[in-house]
Amino acid sequence: MKQLLILSGKGGTGKTTLSGAFIHLSQARACADCDVDAPNLHLINRKTKAPETSDFYGLPKAKIDQDKCKPCGICMENCRFNAITFRNNRYEVDPLACEGCSLCIELCPHRAIEPIPSVSGELMLYADPESIFSTAQLKTGSGNSGKLVTEVKKRMKEGAPKNTPLAIIDGSPGIGCPVIASLSGVDAVLFVAEPSLSGISDLERVVKTARTFQLSCAVCINKYDLNLERTREIEAFCSRMEIPCVGRIPFDATVNRAINQGLCVSQMPGPAQAAIETIYQNITRLIESAP
Amino acid sequence: MRIAVLSGKGGTGKTLVSVSLAAAAARALYVDCDVEEPNGHLFFRPKKVESNPVDVLIPRFNLNLCNGCRVCVNFCKFNALAYINDQPFLFPEICHSCGGCAKLCPQKAIQDVPRNIGSIKRGASGSVTILSGIMNTGVASGVPIIQRLLQIVKEEEGLVVLDCPPGSACTVMESIRDADYCLLVAEPTLFGMHNLECVCNLVKEFRKPFGVVLNKCTEEENPSETFCRRNNYPILASIPFDYEVGRLNSDGEIAARRLPTFEKLFRELLDTITSEVKRLCA
Numbered sequence: 020m021k022q023l024l025i026l027s028g029k030g031g032t033g034k035t036t037l038s039g040a041f042i043h044l045s046q047a048r049a050c051a052d053c054d055v056d057a058p059n060l061h062l063i064n065r066k067t068k069a070p071e072t073s074d075f076y077g078l079p080k081a082k083i084d085q086d087k088c089k090p091c092g093i094c095m096e097n098c099r100f101n102a103i104t105f106r107n108n109r110y111e112v113d114p115l116a117c118e119g120c121s122l123c124i125e126l127c128p129h130r131a132i133e134p135i136p137s138v139s140g141e142l143m144l145y146a147d148p149e150s151i152f153s154t155a156q157l158k159t160g161s162g163n164s165g166k167l168v169t170e171v172k173k174r175m176k177e178g179a180p181k182n183t184p185l186a187i188i189d190g191s192p193g194i195g196c197p198v199i200a201s202l203s204g205v206d207a208v209l210f211v212a213e214p215s216l217s218g219i220s221d222l223e224r225v226v227k228t229a230r231t232f233q234l235s236c237a238v239c240i241n242k243y244d245l246n247l248e249r250t251r252e253i254e255a256f257c258s259r260m261e262i263p264c265v266g267r268i269p270f271d272a273t274v275n276r277a278i279n280q281g282l283c284v285s286q287m288p289g290p291a292q293a294a295i296e297t298i299y300q301n302i303t304r305l306i307e308s309a310p
Numbered sequence: 311m312r313i314a315v316l317s318g319k320g321g322t323g324k325t326l327v328s329v330s331l332a333a334a335a336a337r338a339l340y341v342d343c344d345v346e347e348p349n350g351h352l353f354f355r356p357k358k359v360e361s362n363p364v365d366v367l368i369p370r371f372n373l374n375l376c377n378g379c380r381v382c383v384n385f386c387k388f389n390a391l392a393y394i395n396d397q398p399f400l401f402p403e404i405c406h407s408c409g410g411c412a413k414l415c416p417q418k419a420i421q422d423v424p425r426n427i428g429s430i431k432r433g434a435s436g437s438v439t440i441l442s443g444i445m446n447t448g449v450a451s452g453v454p455i456i457q458r459l460l461q462i463v464k465e466e467e468g469l470v471v472l473d474c475p476p477g478s479a480c481t482v483m484e485s486i487r488d489a490d491y492c493l494l495v496a497e498p499t500l501f502g503m504h505n506l507e508c509v510c511n512l513v514k515e516f517r518k519p520f521g522v523v524l525n526k527c528t529e530e531e532n533p534s535e536t537f538c539r540r541n542n543y544p545i546l547a548s549i550p551f552d553y554e555v556g557r558l559n560s561d562g563e564i565a566a567r568r569l570p571t572f573e574k575l576f577r578e579l580l581d582t583i584t585s586e587v588k589r590l591c592a
Contacts, residue, residue, distance in 0.1 A: 030320005031322060056479045059500075099409050100408070119387055120388070121387050122410035157478075159479075159512040161479060165450065192477075193476070216353075216562035220347070227447040227448075245553070246557060246560040246561065
């Protein structure tokens with residue numbers, strides 16, 4: 020099974036729109052949404068059956084037993100995350116700031132601190148004999164998004180039907196831990212770029228991040244006609260970096276209309292739909308020819 | 311007054327709104343907390359830029375002192391340490407800089423040393439001071455850079471506009487901790503609405519006052535607007551979809567400095583927020 024990841028650096032360039040269309044066009048039997056912080060793929064890749072859900076646990080967080088605590092302050096002194104506060108002669112852990120390193124637990128001379136299991140997200144799996152769709156939602160304000168992404172991908176891979184040729188993975192914006200976790204183990208990345216100064220800057224940063232993984236890369240430009248000059252700049256960047264530019268998608272109001280009806284763009288005829296089909300054909304050819 | 315601009319979903323117009331809000335004020339400090347993909351500086355093109363590195367502490371081993379006890383490896387909850395070929399080994403990108411391994415090493419064989427993860431740039435553009443956090447590519451977490459930015463702005467008395475990263479994870483949480491008001495930017499799609507809901511939950515968890523700006527509005531249905539009305543969330547402004555604004559924005563021009571209607575819209579938005587914050591303080 021080859022895995023195609025859709026990334027963009029900048030948010031809102033059309034990753035999910037494209038992922039949804041590719042899933043529809045390839046009749047993908049395996050797909051995943053790795054944007055665990057703001058997942059949306061399930062809104063257009065709708066399944067009739069409710070998903071199996073399970074809690075995702077991050078590292079346990081520290082909790083101070085006030086009966087055992089003899090307020091010495093060693094925990095607060097050594098916490099690098101400023102997660103321990105001292106108020107009304109009590110030391111307390113702010114669970115939102117605690118990263119679960121457990122140093123305070125090790126150092127407390129009175130053994131007054133305990134690790135408490137902590138749910139940091141919810142995993143969702145839509146599975147039937149023909150297909151699998153793995154997604155998750157990070158709990159608001161949580162860390163651990165990289166670990167959750169790894170788990171989402173693992174569940175997709177394990178549950179994929181035999182002889183699934185291609186898996187489609189929707190990525191997250193940015194270049195940090197969820198993106199790095201999304202990149203590991205995939206075969207190809209398609210970057211969705213937007214013709215703006217911000218879009219170009221963000222594309223350059225995410226390409227630089229992805230390059231260290233040595234996988235096949237391609238770029239497509241969404242809403243290209245909103246700024247032709249910037250579109251040409253992106254194409255020039257691609258040729259400098261020797262990354263194939265596999266297509267341009269015009270701005271098309273049909274796209275939002277499709278999303279708002281819970282449909283993929285590929286289900287609604289229009290200029291964007293036609294362009295996305297060409298991009299899909301180009302990218303599959305690229306993946307097939309990759310080692 | 312500290313206004314945090316956030317959105318849940320990426321690409322809804324956080325930077326457009328933050329930059330315009332700061333530009334419409336008489337004086338402002340604009341802070342780019344989207345350290346993974348900072349874009350504010352592309353609009354302001356600040357002058358006299360000063361850059362300061364941001365480092366985190368990571369362990370360095372003194373192999374002459376290490377006796378291979380592996381207390382450090384067993385302690386590290388992030389699995390950033392391993393014992394390979396008879397010596398301790400660090401995966402620096404996974405290290406959370408908790409300092410535990412150095413503290414607990416019985417042989418005192420571990421020392422904390424700085425690792426550069428990015429920088430903070432300060433510059434000026436007209437009446438706006440620009441502070442941008444920029445994370446190096448390949449680094450996993452920009453949270454320490456955001457924390458450093460917030461430390462710097464803590465002392466600031468005037469108007470501070472915080473341009474937050476997308477999503478509702480730890481990086482966003484850090485950015486809104488000290489905010490007096492949260493401004494949520496939403497686009498008219500089901501995606502926009504779904505992510506707006508996540509970010510509403512976050513600001514409510516922090517008990518922050520908030521209002522919504524609807525961006526890229528057209529004649530067609532607006533799920534984000536419906537969502538706000540249903541929940542009685544205040545809509546402070548609606549920005550229509552406009553090719554001219556899109557064009558200016560894509561070329562890194564500040565719409566509020568170029569279009570009088572836009573300047574007025576953002577001045578009024580700022581007034582609305584200011585009086586709301588004053589009312590809440592009273």
